[in-house]
Amino acid sequence: MAVVSKKIPAPDRVRIQTALLSVSDKTGIVELARALNAMGVRLLSTGGTHKAIAGAGLPVTDVTDVTEFPEIMDGRVKTLHPRVHGGLLAIRDDVEHQQAMREHGIEAIDLTVINLYPFEEVRAAGGDYPTTVENIDIGGPAMIRASAKNHSYVTIVTDPADYEPLLAALTSDDCQTSYALRQQFAAKAFARTAAYDTMISNWFAVALSIDVPMYRTIGGVLKEKMRYGENPHQSAAFYVTGDDRPGVANATLLQGKQLSYNNINDTDAAFELVAEFTPDNGPACAIIKHANPCGVATGSSLVEAYKRALACDSVSAFGGIIALNQTLDAATAEEIVKLFTEVIIAPNVTDEAKAIIARKANLRLLTTGRLPDPRAAGITAKTVSGGLLVQSRDNVVVEDLDLRVVTKRAPTPTELDDMKFAFKIAKHVKSNAVIYAKDGQTAGIGAGQMSRVDSARIAAMKAEDAAKALGLAQPLTRGSAVASEAFYPFADGxxxxxxxxxxxxxxxxxxxxxxxxxxxxxxxxxxxxxxxxRHFRH
Structure with missing residues (x-):
C-alpha cells in the first residue's frame, strides 16, 4: 500500500547548521570542513573522516557521541541508528516529527556529505570474493537515500566535484541552500546509489555464473557530455561502466579534440576487431568507417600492415578510424598522417611517433596499454522500445573451432590461413557479411546488405576498384578465400x-x-x- 504524503510544502531556503561528513574518498574533505566551520556549521563525522578533520585542528563531533553507541563489528555498524536517520528523515515542519525528535533526543542534520566504499576500484583491481564483498557499502547508501528522500530539508552531496558549487551557494546565500539546488543534488545522489548497486548486482551475476538474473540494470558514470549524438539534432553523453576491459572507455587521449559519439562507436569497433590478432602473431591493422571495416591486414611490420589494410579500400578509409595491435612507431605514423584520419588507437606509442602525429592537431591519438581479450566473457546490451536486449559477448575465436571440411577438395595450408583470417573479420562486420581475403589481407568487404549475394558482389566490386587504384592486372579476390558470417541459404551467394x-x-x-x-x-x-x-552482427 502506498504511503500518502501529508503535502507539507518544502521551504525554499534551508540554513545549514549541522553537517554530517563521512567519506571514503577524502579528496577536498578537510578544505570543505574548514570552510563550513568558518561559517559556523557544526561538524559531525565518522572513522577515518573524523580523524582527518580533527587532525587538521578543526572542531568535529564523532557520530558515536551523538548515538551514544560505539562503532561495532569492524565499523560495519556505526551510522545505522535512529539519531542519525531520524536527523536525516525528519520533516521539520511536521508537528508529529518534531515531537518524536524531542522525545528521542534527535537533532536535525541539514547537510550530508558522503561518498561510498571503493567497490568499483576493488573489483577492477581483481579483489577476491571476500574483499570485494567487504567493500560493499551499506551505511553510506542508506544515509544518501535518506538525505535525498528528505531533500525538502536536507542537502546531500556525493561527489567531491560538487564541494565548490555547494560552498559558492552557501557563501552567496547566508549559509543557506535553495530548494532547486537540493533537488539537483538529490537527483544525482539517487543516480549514484543506483549505479553503485548496479555494479554490485552485475558483479554477483558474473561471480556466481548467473547468466539471466531476474533484474538486470546497466549503470554508468558520466565521463563527458558530447556536443551531439549520431546527428546534430540528438543530444548525447558518454558513460563508463567500470569494466576494466581495455578500450575507448578507459583509453588515454594523448592529443586531439573531444571524441564524438560516432568516433567512440567506431573506435570501439576497430579496437575489438584488431584485438583478434595477438601481437605475438605479428603486426595487424584495422581501418573502420561507420562501424564496419574497410580494410584489415597483417604484415611483417606495422607500417606494412597499415599499407595493406589501406589498399583494400583507400577511398572509404578517408576520415576513418585506425586500430593497431602493437605500439605505434614512427614509420607507421608517417604513413598515417598522409591521409585524413579521425582517430588512431593502439596499445602504446613511441615518442617519435607521438611527435609525428602532433603535426595533425585535430587527429585523436588514444592508447590503452594493452589489447582486450577476444575470448573474455562479458555482456553487450541494446535498447529497444520499452526494453533492454542483453546477451553474452561473442567471444568465439576461430582458432578454437573444430573446422570441418565438407567438399571433395580440402583447402591448402595457405587457403586455410586465409579462411581463418577472413572469418575473424566476418565476426566484426555487420550482417549480411562477405569477406574476401588473400595472404593476410582483406581483398574486398561486403557489409550490411539484405542479400548475401549483394554483399558478395559489393565486396568483389570494391576489390576491382582497389586493383585499378593500385594498377594491378586483376583483383585480389582471384585465388582468395571468402568468409560468410552465416550460412548460405542458397548456392547463389x-x-x-x-x-x-x-x-x-x-x-x-x-x-x-x-x-x-x-x-x-x-x-x-x-x-x-x-x-x-555463426557471427551475426546487427
Whole structure:
C-alpha cells in the first residue's frame, strides 16, 4: 500500500547548521570542513573522516557521541541508528516529527556529505570474493537515500566535484541552500546509489555464473557530455561502466579534440576487431568507417600492415578510424598522417611517433596499454522500445573451432590461413557479411546488405576498384578465400563469390540446402569448411 504524503510544502531556503561528513574518498574533505566551520556549521563525522578533520585542528563531533553507541563489528555498524536517520528523515515542519525528535533526543542534520566504499576500484583491481564483498557499502547508501528522500530539508552531496558549487551557494546565500539546488543534488545522489548497486548486482551475476538474473540494470558514470549524438539534432553523453576491459572507455587521449559519439562507436569497433590478432602473431591493422571495416591486414611490420589494410579500400578509409595491435612507431605514423584520419588507437606509442602525429592537431591519438581479450566473457546490451536486449559477448575465436571440411577438395595450408583470417573479420562486420581475403589481407568487404549475394558482389566490386587504384592486372579476390558470417541459404551467394575468383570458402553451415551449396562448390573445384558457429552482427 502506498504511503500518502501529508503535502507539507518544502521551504525554499534551508540554513545549514549541522553537517554530517563521512567519506571514503577524502579528496577536498578537510578544505570543505574548514570552510563550513568558518561559517559556523557544526561538524559531525565518522572513522577515518573524523580523524582527518580533527587532525587538521578543526572542531568535529564523532557520530558515536551523538548515538551514544560505539562503532561495532569492524565499523560495519556505526551510522545505522535512529539519531542519525531520524536527523536525516525528519520533516521539520511536521508537528508529529518534531515531537518524536524531542522525545528521542534527535537533532536535525541539514547537510550530508558522503561518498561510498571503493567497490568499483576493488573489483577492477581483481579483489577476491571476500574483499570485494567487504567493500560493499551499506551505511553510506542508506544515509544518501535518506538525505535525498528528505531533500525538502536536507542537502546531500556525493561527489567531491560538487564541494565548490555547494560552498559558492552557501557563501552567496547566508549559509543557506535553495530548494532547486537540493533537488539537483538529490537527483544525482539517487543516480549514484543506483549505479553503485548496479555494479554490485552485475558483479554477483558474473561471480556466481548467473547468466539471466531476474533484474538486470546497466549503470554508468558520466565521463563527458558530447556536443551531439549520431546527428546534430540528438543530444548525447558518454558513460563508463567500470569494466576494466581495455578500450575507448578507459583509453588515454594523448592529443586531439573531444571524441564524438560516432568516433567512440567506431573506435570501439576497430579496437575489438584488431584485438583478434595477438601481437605475438605479428603486426595487424584495422581501418573502420561507420562501424564496419574497410580494410584489415597483417604484415611483417606495422607500417606494412597499415599499407595493406589501406589498399583494400583507400577511398572509404578517408576520415576513418585506425586500430593497431602493437605500439605505434614512427614509420607507421608517417604513413598515417598522409591521409585524413579521425582517430588512431593502439596499445602504446613511441615518442617519435607521438611527435609525428602532433603535426595533425585535430587527429585523436588514444592508447590503452594493452589489447582486450577476444575470448573474455562479458555482456553487450541494446535498447529497444520499452526494453533492454542483453546477451553474452561473442567471444568465439576461430582458432578454437573444430573446422570441418565438407567438399571433395580440402583447402591448402595457405587457403586455410586465409579462411581463418577472413572469418575473424566476418565476426566484426555487420550482417549480411562477405569477406574476401588473400595472404593476410582483406581483398574486398561486403557489409550490411539484405542479400548475401549483394554483399558478395559489393565486396568483389570494391576489390576491382582497389586493383585499378593500385594498377594491378586483376583483383585480389582471384585465388582468395571468402568468409560468410552465416550460412548460405542458397548456392547463389557462393556462386557470386566463385565468380569473383574465390577458391576456398569458410561458413557456419546449417542451412536446409547445405548439400546444394556443397555440390556447387565441388562442381567448381572449390574447398569449403564449416565452422558450426555463426557471427551475426546487427
Amino acid at each position: 557462393l556462386l557470386a563469390a566463385i565468380a569473383a575468383g574465390a577458391t576456398a570458402v569458410i561458413q557456419p553451415g546449417g542451412s536446409m540446402r547445405d548439400e546444394e551449396v556443397i555440390a556447387a562448390a565441388d562442381e567448381h573445384g572449390v574447398a569449403m569448411v564449416f565452422t558450426g558457429i
